[in-house]
Amino acid sequence: MTEKQLDRLAKLPKAWIAKKQEVAEDLFLIWLRPEVPFTFKPGQYITIGTVGIERPYSIASAPHESMVELFIEHVLPEHGGKLTPLLWAQHVGESVSMRPRAKGIFVFQPQYHNHVLVGTVTGVAPFVSMVRNAIHEKMRGHHFFVMEGASHQDEFVYDAELERLSENYPEMITFIPTVSRPQAERNMGWNGATGRVNTLVEDYLAKWSLPKEDTLIYLCGNPGMIEDVTEKLKAKDWHVDSERFWKEDE
Ligand SMILES: Cc1cc2nc3c(=O)[nH]c(=O)nc-3n(C[C@H](O)[C@H](O)[C@H](O)COP(=O)(O)OP(=O)(O)OC[C@H]3O[C@@H](n4cnc5c(N)ncnc54)[C@H](O)[C@@H]3O)c2cc1C
Ligand SMILES: NC(=O)c1ccc[n+]([C@@H]2O[C@H](COP(=O)([O-])OP(=O)(O)OC[C@H]3O[C@@H](n4cnc5c(N)ncnc54)[C@H](OP(=O)(O)O)[C@@H]3O)[C@@H](O)[C@H]2O)c1
Structure with missing residues (x-):
C-alpha cells in the first residue's frame, strides 16, 4: 500500500465497537456507533476496516436503530480470512475505520408486494x-x-x-x-x-x-x-x- 493510500485510510471516519457477541462457532454480531451521521437503505452495506484492510458488510439493523448491527463469519486465516480474524480479536471500546456512505443496490423494492x-x-x-x-x-x-x-x-x-x-x-x-x-x-x-x-x-x-x-x-x-x-x-x-x-x- 502506498503512503498516499495509507494517509487516505487514516483520514476515514471511525466507528466505535459498542457491543459484540459470539453467537455460534465462528459467527459473531457486532454493533457499531459511527462517529459521523450515517444513513442507509435496508439491504445496503457499510465498508469497515482496520490496519488498511477494508471489507463490505450488509447491515442487519434497520435505519431507525441507534447502532449499526453486523452479522459476521470469522473466516480463519487458513481459509483465507484477513479482516475477520482482526475483527474477531477486537474488543468493545475499540474502533474500526468506516467509509462514510452506505453503498449497494440490493435494496428493498416496494413496487413488488x-x-x-x-x-x-x-x-x-x-x-x-x-x-x-x-x-x-x-x-x-x-x-x-x-x-x-x-x-x-x-x-x-x-x-x-x-x-x-x-x-x-x-x-x-x-x-x-x-x-x-x-x-x-x-x-x-x-x-x-x-x-x-x-x-x-x-x-x-x-x-x-x-x-x-x-x-x-x-x-x-x-x-x-x-x-x-x-x-x-x-x-x-x-x-x-x-x-x-x-x-x-x-
Ligand atoms: C456486498 C457484500 C456484503 C457482505 N456482507 C457480509 C456480511 O454481512 N457478513 C459477512 O460475514 N460477510 C459479508 N461479506 C463478505 C465480507 O466482505 C468479507 O469478505 C468476509 O468477512 C471475509 O473477510 P476476510 O478479510 O476475513 O476474508 P476475505 O479475504 O474477504 O475472504 C476469504 C474467503 O472467505 C470466505 N467468505 C467470505 N465471506 C464469507 C461469509 N460471509 N461466510 C462464509 N465464508 C465467507 C470466501 O471463501 C472468501 O474467499 C460481504 C461481501 C460483500 C461483497
Ligand atoms: N470459519 C472458517 O474459517 C471456516 C470453517 C469451515 C469452512 N469454511 C469455509 O468457509 C466457507 C463458508 O462456510 P459456511 O459454513 O459459513 O457457509 P457455506 O459453506 O456458504 O454454507 C452455508 C449453506 O450453504 C450451503 N452451500 C455450500 N455450498 C453450496 C453450493 N455450492 N451451492 C448451494 N449451497 C451451498 C451449505 O450446504 P452444506 O451444509 O451441504 O455445505 C449450507 O447449507 C466455505 O467455503 C467453507 O468451506 C470456513
Whole structure:
C-alpha cells in the first residue's frame, strides 16, 4: 500500500465497537456507533476496516436503530480470512475505520408486494434489516417470505426473532429455516425443513402460489446457492436480484 493510500485510510471516519457477541462457532454480531451521521437503505452495506484492510458488510439493523448491527463469519486465516480474524480479536471500546456512505443496490423494492428473501448464514443480514424496517414503518400490503439455509441449526442466529415476528405478523412474515446436514450431531432435535435452501425454493414458491409479476426473489450469501437459484428461476421468468458475498473460485 502506498503512503498516499495509507494517509487516505487514516483520514476515514471511525466507528466505535459498542457491543459484540459470539453467537455460534465462528459467527459473531457486532454493533457499531459511527462517529459521523450515517444513513442507509435496508439491504445496503457499510465498508469497515482496520490496519488498511477494508471489507463490505450488509447491515442487519434497520435505519431507525441507534447502532449499526453486523452479522459476521470469522473466516480463519487458513481459509483465507484477513479482516475477520482482526475483527474477531477486537474488543468493545475499540474502533474500526468506516467509509462514510452506505453503498449497494440490493435494496428493498416496494413496487413488488411479495418478497422472497433467500439467504445462507450471514446472508440473512440484509433481510433482517428489511423486515425490521417494514415492521417499524408499519408497512401494509407486503409479505416477506424469509428462507435461510445453514449447515447447522445454531448458525441461523436470527431465528428466534424471525419466528416471533412470523407469529405476531403472520400476514406479513413467513420464516423457513432449513439445515443441509440433518444427520450432524449439531442438528440433534431439529424438526424443521432439511436440504440446501436452493433445492427448496421452487417447491415453496409453488406452495405459496405467488404471482410472478408481483414477486421479487432476493438471493444473498453463498455464490453457489445464488447461481443455482438464479439459473432455475430466471429460466422460468421470475424476477431475481442477488448479492454475492464472495466469488465461487475464492
Ligand atoms: C456486498 C457484500 C456484503 C457482505 N456482507 C457480509 C456480511 O454481512 N457478513 C459477512 O460475514 N460477510 C459479508 N461479506 C463478505 C465480507 O466482505 C468479507 O469478505 C468476509 O468477512 C471475509 O473477510 P476476510 O478479510 O476475513 O476474508 P476475505 O479475504 O474477504 O475472504 C476469504 C474467503 O472467505 C470466505 N467468505 C467470505 N465471506 C464469507 C461469509 N460471509 N461466510 C462464509 N465464508 C465467507 C470466501 O471463501 C472468501 O474467499 C460481504 C461481501 C460483500 C461483497
Ligand atoms: N470459519 C472458517 O474459517 C471456516 C470453517 C469451515 C469452512 N469454511 C469455509 O468457509 C466457507 C463458508 O462456510 P459456511 O459454513 O459459513 O457457509 P457455506 O459453506 O456458504 O454454507 C452455508 C449453506 O450453504 C450451503 N452451500 C455450500 N455450498 C453450496 C453450493 N455450492 N451451492 C448451494 N449451497 C451451498 C451449505 O450446504 P452444506 O451444509 O451441504 O455445505 C449450507 O447449507 C466455505 O467455503 C467453507 O468451506 C470456513
